[in-house]
Amino acid sequence: MNAVLQPSVLASLPAPAPIQQLHxxxxxARDAEETRHFYEDILGLPLYHIxxxxxxxxxxxxxxxxxxxxxxxxxxxxxxxxxxxxxKALPSPNTPLWIxxxxxxxxxxxxxxxxxxxxxxxxxEVLGVTDHHIFKSIYFFDPNGIRLELSAxxxxxxxxxxxxxxxxxxxxEWTARKEQWRKERAEGKAAQPLKPQTNDRPxxxxxxx
Numbered sequence: 329m330n331a332v333l334q335p336s337v338l339a340s341l342p343a344p345a346p347i348q349q350l351h352x353x354x355x356x357a358r359d360a361e362e363t364r365h366f367y368e369d370i371l372g373l374p375l376y377h378i379x380x381x382x383x384x385x386x387x388x389x390x391x392x393x394x395x396x397x398x399x400x401x402x403x404x405x406x407x408x409x410x411x412x413x414x415x416k417a418l419p420s421p422n423t424p425l426w427i428x429x430x431x432x433x434x435x436x437x438x439x440x441x442x443x444x445x446x447x448x449x450x451x452x453e454v455l456g457v458t459d460h461h462i463f464k465s466i467y468f469f470d471p472n473g474i475r476l477e478l479s480a481x482x483x484x485x486x487x488x489x490x491x492x493x494x495x496x497x498x499x500x501e502w503t504a505r506k507e508q509w510r511k512e513r514a515e516g517k518a519a520q521p522l523k524p525q526t527n528d529r530p531x532x533x534x535x536x537x
Contacts, residue, residue, distance in 0.1 A: 349402060349403070349404055350404040351404060351405065352397060352404060352405035352406060352407045353405075353406050353407065353430055354395070354407040354408065354409065355406075355407075355408050355409070355417065355472060355474055356408070356409055356411070356416060356417040356472065357396075357408035357409060357410045357416070357471075357472050358410075358414060358415060358416040358471060358472050359410065359414060359471070360394055360396060360408070360410040362471045363396075363408050363410075363470070363471060363472060364396070366470050366471050367398045367406070367470070368398065370446065370447065370450050370452070371443075373398035373399060373400060373406070374398065374399050375396060375397070375398055376397050376398060376399040376405065377396070377397040377399075377405075378394060378395065378396045378397070379394075379395040379396075380393065380394050380395070381393065381395075391411060392411065392412065393409045393410065393411045393412075394409070394410045395407060395408070395409050396408055396410070400432065406430065408472070416471075416472040416473050417472065417473065419473065425475065426467075426475065428475065429467070429474070429475035429476060429477055430474065430475075430476060430477070431465070431476075431477035431478070431479050432476070432477070432478050432479070433478075433479050433480070433481060434478050434479070434480050435480065436480055437457065437464050437480045439478075439480065440456070440457050440464060440465070440466050440478055440479075440480050441457065443466065443478055444456070444457070444466050447466075447468055452468050452469075453468060453469075454466050454467065454468045455467040455468070460479075460529075461482070461483075461528075461529075462481070462482055462483035462487070462488070462491075463479045463480060463481045463482050463483070464479065464480050464482060465477050465478060465479045465480075466478050498525075498526075501525050502524060502525065505522065505524075505525060506522055509522045
């Protein structure tokens with residue numbers, strides 16, 4: 329847990345830097361060329377930059393690598409490390425495969441359909457189009473076992489701004505419920521998973537219309 333600072337200490341700190349946009353996500357690649365083919369030839373993201381070295385600048389450890397970047401339309405990147413072992417990263421043992429993923433935005437639902445057709449023609453299994461109300465998505469895995477999502481936004485800025493006004497209250501309610509659940513679990517009373525206070529997707533409950 330992060331330390332909770334006193335108001336006087338907080339007031340003395342510099343303001344956080346305005347974070348402008350995502351610069352890049354970085355993942356382990358099984359093979360650089362296999363990954364390039366998927367992202368550049370199939371998804372259309374251009375290979376844009378490569379960094380190669382024997383030592384890791386941040387830690388100083390010896391681990392020869394090729395670090396390569398694919399550019400998105402907004403100037404951000406998805407990047408990979410090929411360390412020459414021909415192995416992709418292992419999934420987290422305590423996390424369902426659908427949780428950890430990266431989502432990219434496209435402009436229209438038709439573009440989702442077009443990309444789904446393109447992926448499937450290359451033998452990639454695609455889930456969706458899935459309706460999330462504020463956007464629609466398709467899901468698939470890259471050659472490295474990374475789950476990807478393409479999303480087409482449906483809600484406008486006004487709708488999203490309205491939702492933002494209640495986000496803190498909803499999270500605070502979840503946190504209070506979680507604290508109670510932790511207490512009951514410690515007392516041996518909570519055997520079931522913690523459920524949220526609201527089900528925003530009732531259409532996905534089996535047996536429900």
